[in-house]
Every structure is written in structure tokens, then in C-alpha cells.
Amino acid sequence: MSVRIGEAAQAPAFPIAAKKLLADTQLRHNVRHATDVIRAKRERVVAEMPDWQELRESARQIKKHTLRYLDSYLEQFEEACTRAGGRVHWARDADEANTIIVGIMRTLNEKEVIKVKTMTSDEIRLNPALEAAGITPYETDLADLIVQLGEDRPSHIVVPALHRNRMEIRRIFIEKMKLKELGDRPEDLTNAARRYLREKFLRVRVGISGANFAIAETGGVCVVESEGNGRMCLSLPQVLISLIGIEKIIPRFEDLEVFLQLLPRSATGERMNPYNSLWTGVAAGDGPQEFHVVLLDNGRTKVLADEAARDTLACIRCGACLNACPVYRQTGGHAYGSVYAGPIGAILTPQLQSLEHSTSLPYASSLCGACYEVCPVKINIPEILVHLRGKIVEEGGAPFSERLAMKGAAFALSHGNRFASAQKLARVVQWPFERDGLLKNLPGLLGSWLQVRDLPAVPLESFRDWWAKRAQEIPS
């Protein structure tokens, strides 16, 4: 089995990618502006919910329970979906999922497919697999379309083209849609996209979607969105294929009550999504007449097995943690080298992909806790980040110099008098670097501190020295 999360295995380490992106002033401006707008909207609509904390707790409990009994809920979903006329396929990894979907397309003898709301298809790199089989995929979610036409990568799990502004989108549309002229007002851009997409909606006979929720009790699938393009993608084609990560299962239809309150408010700051599509199997004469579900593992059962990190799979992909994260807000999503960016990406990618390919991601956080605070399903992301850091160190993935420094510090801090001696030693060692009370030209990682900050020299008298002296002066 080979788990693959987009191109995360080939991505540069976070600090290296981040450094490059920090120099892109336009991108940083776009990211800052977009996240500010969404955060403010979210804050407003969350504040009007008196039972927000109770809803979060309910969601957490439902997800916890579901993950605990995921095996039986998945079987229940398969049975219910099959009974309603759907066909359920099981994919252990990205390659299997791609093979299943390409296989369905070959059986249908179709060469085009419209896609919507499927981050998971970016995870398994479905588009290149389809193209290699001579099939053309058209993204129909506006942001995904911008990313596809711009030959770009998504940078946000809800707003994949968040890093682009209107002027950039206008340029991409003019070039790729071969337009003579186009304004840069939102309505100009959406009109251009509408003209481009409508024709595909009416022509293409197969749709591929993701899912926000898959309901075990009924075998139903739910997709929420703002544009209505999803609704067309889900209802117009003859055949619909839904690619669903196994963690998307919820037990009962009524559980939606909790999640459909939390998700839109957290994701886009809307009270309700403009389009909430729910369907169960196939209905004669109405909508797609053939419905396939591809249930994807691709590393998820491995995450499930680690009790300390299992909550990672409770994520409902609202993106609130990205918008809240002070690191994401500086770098944007591309620094994370994965389709899953931000705090949730920093815990999800390394677990799905394997730690050795992404040792830098769990460290791409100051552990400020803003992500945990906004998470609608209460995933304690900082705690999981620290857990993963622990695994990296245990598996020998930490740099030698760091291991040495940490062991040395632990030795010095193991006893009060050893610490006192270490303090004296520090005052001697710092001597060649000290100028007027500040340290200069420090080697190694400490040198990177000095790039933009001063560092005061260790004072001649520590607190414990002062205390000892005082105790002598004032006899108790």
C-alpha cells in the first residue's frame, strides 16, 4: 500500500518554503485581507449563538463516538447506500482510488468529467491520473476553477484560490478562456466563469464530487456550498461519483443538525450555506441514474490507530483554524506543501503521509492555541502537534545539534546546583560574544534569533545568586 498526499512527499521543508513566500508581498497582502474578512464575519455570526460551546461539545462527542466505532458505521453506510441504489467501492490508497474512478470512466466510455468540492481528489492527485487516461476534468467550484486554469495549487481548504486577488484572476481568465476583454469586478469574473461552466454542465455526462458528510443510517451524502455550481454538478450528470474519505461518516441524519450549524458559521461566516445538497442513492427519472461512492482510506486507519492523535480525523474541513493561525496568515497555504494547509494540515499531512516526509510541519506553529479556540469540533491541535513532535524525536528525526543541545540543557537543569554551575559557565562562554550588554555574532540557530532581534547578555548575578546573598545579609 502506498499512501500519497498530493505532492507532499516532494515538498521542501516548511521554513524553506515559508521564507520564499514571505518575500511575495502581493500574496501576503491577499492572504491577510481574505483571512481578515472571513475572521470578522465568523466572529460576528458565532457571537450570535448562545449555545455555541455546547454545539462544539456535541460535535466533538459525535465525532469521537463515530471514530471509535468507524468500522461498523462504514459497513452500515455501505449497506444503506447499496440498498438505495448506489455502488460502494473501497480504496486502500490513492492509486486504488484513481484506478477505480478511471475504470468507471472507461466502462462508461466517457472522456470528460465535471468536478466539484473534492479536496480529497487533490489529495490522491486524481486530475493527473484522469488526464493520463485521456479524460479531461473540469473543476466547477469557482475557486477550484481559478486554481485549475492558473495551473496553480490550492492554498486554503475552503477558499482554494484565497492567495489570488481579482486582478490576478482576471488575467488568468482572459488568457485561459481566450477572452478579448474582461472587467475585474466580482460580477464580471463570475459572469465569465458562468459562461465558461454552463456549457460544461449541460454537456458533460459524468460528475465527480467530494462529500462533507456521509450518513451511515441512510446511506445519504451531503455537500454544502455557496455557488450552486455544486448543485448542478450533483444533479445534472447521468452518472455521479463521490470520493469520500472514511472519516466523513456521521451516524445519523439528525446529527446534521449540529454540523450544519457549526460548519457554515466556522467556514465562511454564513449562518447557513446557500446550497445544501443531500441525496441518497438514485431516484428514477430524477438526477444521476448511476451513483458510485469511493470510500478512501489513504492513511486514515493509521491515524485512527494512534489514540493520542485520532481526533485529527474529526475535522470537518471548515478552515477556521487556517484563518485564525498567525503562521498561516503570514505565509499562506503553499508553504505547507500539501493540499491540507494551516494547523490542521500540519497535523494531518504528516500522519497520512508518514512523519519522515514532513518532519518540519509539526514545528510550523508557535502553539499559540488560536486554532483550538476556533475549531468547531474542538480538536486540540496544539496538543497533537506536540505529540507528533515527540514521535519525530523518538524516531530520530530531529537534527543532531538540537538533540545535543536538548540533552545538555536537560542535564544542566536536572539539579539546582548543576543549574547554578551552568549559569556561571554561560557567563564565561558568552564573554567573546558580548558587546555593551548585548550578544553579537552568535553561532548556529541562536544566530537566526539575531537577524531581527537583539539578545541581552546573561546578567552577572542570577536570581538565585541574589537570593543567596540576601539570605546571608538578613539572618532569618
Place this chain on the structure above:
Amino acid sequence: MLISLFVTCYNDVLFPETGKAVVKVLERLGHTVEFRDAQTCCGQMHYNTGYRREALSLMRHFLDVFRGVEVVCVPSASCVAMIRDSFPRMAAETNDAGVADQVEELLPRVFEFSELLIDKLQVTDVGAFYPHTVTLHTSCHSLRSLQVGDRPMRLLRSVRGLTLTELPNADQCCGFGGTFAVKNAEVSAAMLSDKTRCVLDTGSEVCTAGDNSCLLQIGGALSRQQTGVKCLHLAEILAATESGSQS
């Protein structure tokens, strides 16, 4: 009351004035301070960087040092967050009921400096005089883990002569994050520059906080940029009096 001071490792070495200020304030309020000199570190740097084994032995040492204390005062919200949030988790992982009991016994006795003053000692006016314009940086740990709320604010408002300014975007991290500041130096610097801009926008002479770790970061940049704005731990402001101002 007999109050045991856990000065924290970095305050001991880098910011001795903060420890002295805590002693001064508590003694001025009529309490007795003890300093157990076997104390070292809560283990946060090790734990948060992934060095669980080392963190565990530092925790065990901490528990031994502070065994039997009535009250521990810690002038660092982030160390208190480590003790409150991570010690129970680490203790549970040891599968040693004795350690878990020790942690459970200790936790209600551990107070961050502003918590100690307001909740345990029930004072807001500690008799301080500090005639300067001050802005307060609320560290992430004090804000989200300890949820200190307006405690530091109330203490500062009771200081005679002090003008308190409101720091914009106060809930944003300063970018320190322990080893994050050196492992992701560039991102940390970008976060820091947002923070220093906010501090400068307040027009304050002093930026204070309950955590010298944040102040090491913020103060390092304010010093490098020659802004003339200085960083001072909350305890040092509360220790200042008319007769011997600490400014």
C-alpha cells in the same frame, strides 16, 4: 502566608529583576517568600519540542522540589500552562499512580503571579507608583490556557501615575513560541513585526506582560529597531513605588 517562588529557569538566568520584583511585591503585602534553591525548570521547552523523556524527568524533579508547599507563585503564564495542561497528561502516561497523585495535589496550589494577587491574595492595588504610559501584551498562554482575563489589566489600572493604552490585535501571538523562534526564524520575525507595529502604534513608553518569554522576543525587536520603547514584566511595574521607582 508562606509563598514559595518558582522563579522559572529563564527568569533566574536572564531576568533576575523579575524575581526580585515578585519578592518585593509579596513582602510589601506582608507575606513571606521562600525560594527552594533545588528548583530548575518546568520542562516546557523540552516537552514542546518533542523531548518527552527529558521533560518527564524535569517534571519529576519539579514535583520533588515543591512537595508540601502551601502556595507556589510563578511569574510566567506559559510555565503555569505547562504545569496545568501538560503535567497531568505526562503523569497519566507514566502509569505511575504516585506521580499522578503528586500532580493532582500540587495543581491547585500553583498560581501565576496575577492570579495569585487577585484570586488568592485578593488585592488589586499593591501600592505601586509608575508614572509612565504602558501597554499590555497578553501572552497566548495567559489568554487561552490560563484565561487570566482582565486580571493583569486590573492590577495595572490600580497603579498610581500609570496610563494604560489598549494594544490593537491583542489576541495575536508575538511569534516567540519557544524553539519556534529559531526553527522558523523568518515566520517568527514576520509575526513579530506585526506585534511591534501594534506596540508602537499605542505610543507607549513601556510594553508589559506576564511572560518574559514574549518580552524577550518583543523587546529584542524594539531594541534592535532603536525604538526607545522598553519591555518590563508586570511584576516589575507593580514593584515600583514613589520612593524607589524601578523605571
